[in-house]
Amino acid sequence: MSRAFIFPGQGAQAIGMGKALAEAFPAARAIFDEVDEALGEKLSALIWEGDADTLTLTENAQPALMATSMAALRALEAEGVSVTDASFVAGHSLGEYSALTAAGALSVADAARLLRTRGRAMQNAVPVGVGAMAALLGLDLVRAKAVAAEAASDGEVCAAANDNDPGQVVISGHKAAVARAVELAKALGAKRAVMLPVSAPFHCALMAPAAEAMAEALAEVSISAPRVPLVANVSVEAVTDPDTIRALLVEQVTGSVRWRESVEYMIGNGVTEFWEIGAGKALSGMVRRIDRSASVAAIGTPEDVAKVTEQAAV
Numbered sequence: 261m262s263r264a265f266i267f268p269g270q271g272a273q274a275i276g277m278g279k280a281l282a283e284a285f286p287a288a289r290a291i292f293d294e295v296d297e298a299l300g301e302k303l304s305a306l307i308w309e310g311d312a313d314t315l316t317l318t319e320n321a322q323p324a325l326m327a328t329s330m331a332a333l334r335a336l337e338a339e340g341v342s343v344t345d346a347s348f349v350a351g352h353s354l355g356e357y358s359a360l361t362a363a364g365a366l367s368v369a370d371a372a373r374l375l376r377t378r379g380r381a382m383q384n385a386v387p388v389g390v391g392a393m394a395a396l397l398g399l400d401l402v403r404a405k406a407v408a409a410e411a412a413s414d415g416e417v418c419a420a421a422n423d424n425d426p427g428q429v430v431i432s433g434h435k436a437a438v439a440r441a442v443e444l445a446k447a448l449g450a451k452r453a454v455m456l457p458v459s460a461p462f463h464c465a466l467m468a469p470a471a472e473a474m475a476e477a478l479a480e481v482s483i484s485a486p487r488v489p490l491v492a493n494v495s496v497e498a499v500t501d502p503d504t505i506r507a508l509l510v511e512q513v514t515g516s517v518r519w520r521e522s523v524e525y526m527i528g529n530g531v532t533e534f535w536e537i538g539a540g541k542a543l544s545g546m547v548r549r550i551d552r553s554a555s556v557a558a559i560g561t562p563e564d565v566a567k568v569t570e571q572a573a574v
Contacts (some may be wrong), residue, residue, distance in 0.1 A: 280329075353517050
């Protein structure tokens with residue numbers, strides 16, 4: 261059975277995530293300590309005992325989710341599972357940094373600092389209230405792109421940001437254009453078309469200033485060849501070359517997260533089992549909607565770790 265390790269993106273964060281892992285596994289606790297030290301603050305206190313609105317701030321949620329994913333991976337490693345047991349790693353948006361850290365391409369400290377920079381840069385790229393995002397449910401990518409193109413006018417941006425699964429595409433851009441797209445999608449027969457409660461229009465051309473900031477930040481960081489190939493969000497190719505990875509991480513800020521295609525690529529290359537490592541179960545649901553025959557497991561608690569390691573040993 262070929263396995264892929266997949267890592268969640270923003271939206272999966274929750275107060276208390278990873279705490280039980282840190283209490284049960286010293287190696288998991290060490291991850292949170294390392295992230296706290298890298299950022300010069302007790303992010304772990306915010307994650308475990310803080311205010312949900314503060315955790316949801318992009319600059320906090322991004323490193324927090326990476327820390328939780330790495331804590332879950334360290335717990336798996338303590339039970340005898342290695343990242344090299346996977347054929348591929350992949351992550352949804354910021355989850356790509358978690359995937360690269362899991363595969364040894366980035367250090368935990370560098371990933372934490374990069375994600376803090378990324379979160380701030382993405383938040384600051386567009387003034388609050390100028391941009392928006394919306395989820396179109398029941399439209400495939402071709403129709404969602406057509407809706408976005410029709411909604412964009414007078415120089416306004418509206419584009420497909422996340423192709424999550426066959427019936428869920430997220431669009432991003434100027435607020436007025438996205439609002440027009442929502443109405444167009446409803447008229448076209450979308451099951452639902454709703455504005456999302458996000459603070460910025462991620463993964464579209466409006467994020468160009470953030471891409472520039474990440475190009476500068478990534479130029480200062482050492483990236484190694486990952487121990488397992490990364491299926492990249494924007495290219496839907498398995499990559500191991502550090503220079504290619506660096507370029508794709510910059511492109512990813514303004515580019516679309518091609519998650520459906522990424523999962524299809526992995527399945528097409530023999531993957532039958534997906535382990536979602538970290539907070540939540542959103543990616544597991546997406547995988548199942550992409551291919552009902554795929555096996556999925558979400559691993560974010562000590563109980564989850566025990567369950568999958570026991571099954572893997574059978």
